[in-house]
Structures are given as structure tokens and as C-alpha cells.
Amino acid sequence: MWEEYYSNDYVAAAQRFRDQSQRLMDNGVAYDVQRLVLKEKGPMEEELSIDICMLGDSSANKLLLSTSGIHGVEGYPGSAIQLYTMKEIENGGIPEGIVVAFVHALNPWGMAWLRRVNETNSDLNRNFLSPNEEYLGEPEGYGKVNHLINPSKPPSKSGKIFTMEMLFHIIKNGMRRTKQAIAEGQYTRPAALQFGGEGLQQGPKLFLTWLEEVLEDVDNVMAIDLHTGLGKSGQDTLLLNPGYSQEEIKIMKQSFGKKIAALDSSSIAYRTRGDLHQGLMTRWPDINWTCITQEFGTFSQLRVLKALRSENAWTQHGNVEDIYNHWSRQRLLRTFNPKNDGWRGQLLKRGRMLFEEGLLHLLERE
Numbered sequence: 001m002w003e004e005y006y007s008n009d010y011v012a013a014a015q016r017f018r019d020q021s022q023r024l025m026d027n028g029v030a031y032d033v034q035r036l037v038l039k040e041k042g043p044m045e046e047e048l049s050i051d052i053c054m055l056g057d058s059s060a061n062k063l064l065l066s067t068s069g070i071h072g073v074e075g076y077p078g079s080a081i082q083l084y085t086m087k088e089i090e091n092g093g094i095p096e097g098i099v100v101a102f103v104h105a106l107n108p109w110g111m112a113w114l115r116r117v118n119e120t121n122s123d124l125n126r127n128f129l130s131p132n133e134e135y136l137g138e139p140e141g142y143g144k145v146n147h148l149i150n151p152s153k154p155p156s157k158s159g160k161i162f163t164m165e166m167l168f169h170i171i172k173n174g175m176r177r178t179k180q181a182i183a184e185g186q187y188t189r190p191a192a193l194q195f196g197g198e199g200l201q202q203g204p205k206l207f208l209t210w211l212e213e214v215l216e217d218v219d220n221v222m223a224i225d226l227h228t229g230l231g232k233s234g235q236d237t238l239l240l241n242p243g244y245s246q247e248e249i250k251i252m253k254q255s256f257g258k259k260i261a262a263l264d265s266s267s268i269a270y271r272t273r274g275d276l277h278q279g280l281m282t283r284w285p286d287i288n289w290t291c292i293t294q295e296f297g298t299f300s301q302l303r304v305l306k307a308l309r310s311e312n313a314w315t316q317h318g319n320v321e322d323i324y325n326h327w328s329r330q331r332l333l334r335t336f337n338p339k340n341d342g343w344r345g346q347l348l349k350r351g352r353m354l355f356e357e358g359l360l361h362l363l364e365r366e
């Protein structure tokens with residue numbers, strides 16, 4: 001089930017998005033489509049692009065911004081949610097006073113090549129540092145865990161020893177601190193996990209340039225960024241950037257329910273540097289932002305980490321001829337995009353629901 005939404009490769013996903021955009025253009029719900037093309041090519045020599053569809057009232061000053069695939073492989077479920085939502089609004093349209101932008105595959109290279117990072121091994125959700133911030137530094141404790149998560153030789157498929165060593169490390173250093181050290185984002189080790197890049201990357205640059213024009217007359221934005229890999233399987237958490245007061249979080253819970261959680265170490269998540277929403281909020285401080293990262297759980301954190309570790313180590317040190325079909329890549333894909341009907345259906349339903357709640361939230365804004 002759900003095969004019409006969940007694509008097997010980037011080529012199919014992008015084509016479906018463009019076809020659906022065209023249908024929305026034809027019936028007058030959408031008014032513009034754009035393609036931001038990258039220099040690199042995909043595994044089938046295909047062109048890689050961030051595809052965009054604009055719907056609703058082009059003169060509106062309220063924008064709903066839906067983004068997918070900033071984490072490459074996570075783009076498959078993200079793409080499915082966007083496609084499903086776009087199909088559902090084919091007949092209903094968009095409420096007056098709102099413009100909607102669906103941005104498909106913010107990291108098309110990673111999506112096409114089945115990686116979470118981009119063509120320079122950069123995690124794009126750590127790449128949006130504020131314009132005056134330097135791409136330097138690493139979290140406390142990264143050095144200590146480095147040899148475990150970034151082995152210098154390609155690891156075995158079972159990874160049994162790693163699991164034991166990692167558990168030992170967690171017992172010694174604490175779960176919260178270990179998670180924070182690994183996930184925050186580092187700017188010192190370009191071939192290692194969670195590298196945030198040496199500077200603003202090609203895709204983010206194209207995206208920000210496009211957004212500049214779109215935001216010219218906009219004063220309210222509801223931003224939803226779609227992710228998988230964190231939390232309970234099939235369940236979503238709605239992560240808010242730090243900086244919201246307790247009072248604001250309470251109001252957000254009224255709009256979006258109990259799934260709201262702050263993006264800090266008190267929830268399932270952790271503090272991060274340079275994520276997309278922080279990047280947008282610091283670049284356009286005069287806009288009233290509501291930013292939600294919708295995270296759907298897949299497997300246990302250790303299993304996710306193991307898949308990331310082996311995929312990156314095989315990429316860096318494996319010398320594999322057909323890396324696309326290598327088990328480490330295919331396993332990464334299935335870790336962030338499980339082939340499970342129940343899970344897939346749940347995602348479409350919740351993804352669509354948050355989109356609707358986002359529209360309502362915008363309508364209520366002054």
C-alpha cells in the first residue's frame with residue numbers, strides 16, 4: 001500500500017512532485033513552479049534539483065513553508081507526505097490570505113545517493129549558521145566518542161562490538177551527554193558524522209536566494225520541516241526551536257497538541273547548531289515565525305546510529321565500486337524509510353494533519 005506516494009528512487013519522487021505540481025497549476029490552485037538545479041548529478045546521471053510549488057494567494061502576507069529532504073534519505077517519507085497533502089488539496093484549495101510553498105528535497109544529492117548528508121559530507125540541518133557565525137568548533141565530548149562512531153576502517157555488518165562499546169560509553173558518560181556530543185553538529189572533522197560544512201552549501205544558498213524574494217511582503221510564516229529517525233516508531237514529535245517561553249509553548253500546545261516539545265536536551269532531542277529553522281529566524285528577525293520540525297520515529301537510537309556509522313565509514317574508507325547498492329547505503333535508506341504499511345500510512349495521516357493545523361494557526365494570526 002501507499003506505493004503511489006512512497007517512491008523508490010529520487011528520479012521517481014521528483015517526477016511525481018512535478019506532475020502533481022502541474023496538476024495543481026492546471027486547476028488553478030498553484031500559480032508557480034520552480035527548479036533550483038544543483039551542479040552534481042545523481043546515480044542515474046539524472047539532474048538534481050530542489051523543486052518548488054507555490055499555491056494559494058500569491059499576494060498574501062502569510063506563508064506556510066513545507067520542506068522535505070534536508071536530510072537526503074529522509075526525503076522519501078517527506079516527499080510522500082507532501083505528495084499526499086498536495087493531492088488532498090487538489091479540490092479544496094488553500095484558504096484565502098495564505099500562500100503555501102512546498103519545497104521538495106532540500107538535499108536532492110543525498111536523497112538520490114541514499115545519504116543523509118550532501119555532496120561534501122555536510123549535514124545541511126547543521127549548515128544554516130547565522131551569517132556572522134564561523135564554521136568552527138565541536139561539542140564537548142565529541143573527541144571522546146569519535147573513535148567509536150567514526151572508525152578508520154569499514155565496519156562489519158553486524159556491528160556487535162560497536163553496540164557493546166557504545167553502551168559502555170553511554171553508561172560511563174551518560175545518555176544525555178553522549179547524545180548531545182554526537183548530534184549537536186561539529187565543524188572540525190569533514191569526514192566524520194554530523195559535520196556541519198565548511199561554509200554555507202550550494203543547496204542552502206540556492207534556497208535562501210529563492211526565499212529572499214518570496215519573503216519580501218510576508219510577515220507571518222508557519223514553517224514545517226519533515227524528518228524521520230527520532231522517537232517512537234510511527235509516532236511524531238513536533239520539535240520547537242529553543243527560545244520559546246513557557247507561555248508560548250503552552251499556546252503552541254493548544255494549536256498543535258501534546259506532541260509539541262522543545263528542541264533541547266529536555267525532550268527526545270538535543271540542542272543543535274545551524275539547523276534550518278534557526279537559520280531562517282536569524283536571517284529574517286522581523287518576520288513572525290512559527291517553526292516546527294516534524295520528526296517521525298523509525299527504530300531505536302542505537303540502531304539508527306549504527307546505520308549512520310557504517311554508511312559513513314564505508315563511504316569514507318570502503319573503496320566500493322557500486323556504493324549505491326552496497327548494504328550500508330540500502331540499510332541507511334530502510335532505517336529512515338522503513339518498508340512498513342502501517343508506519344507509512346500513519347505518516348501520511350499525521351503529516352497532512354499538521355499541515356491543516358498549520359493553516360489554521362496562520363489564519364488565527366494577526
Ligand SMILES: [Zn+2]
Binds near residue numbers: 071226227228
Ligand atoms: Zn532529519
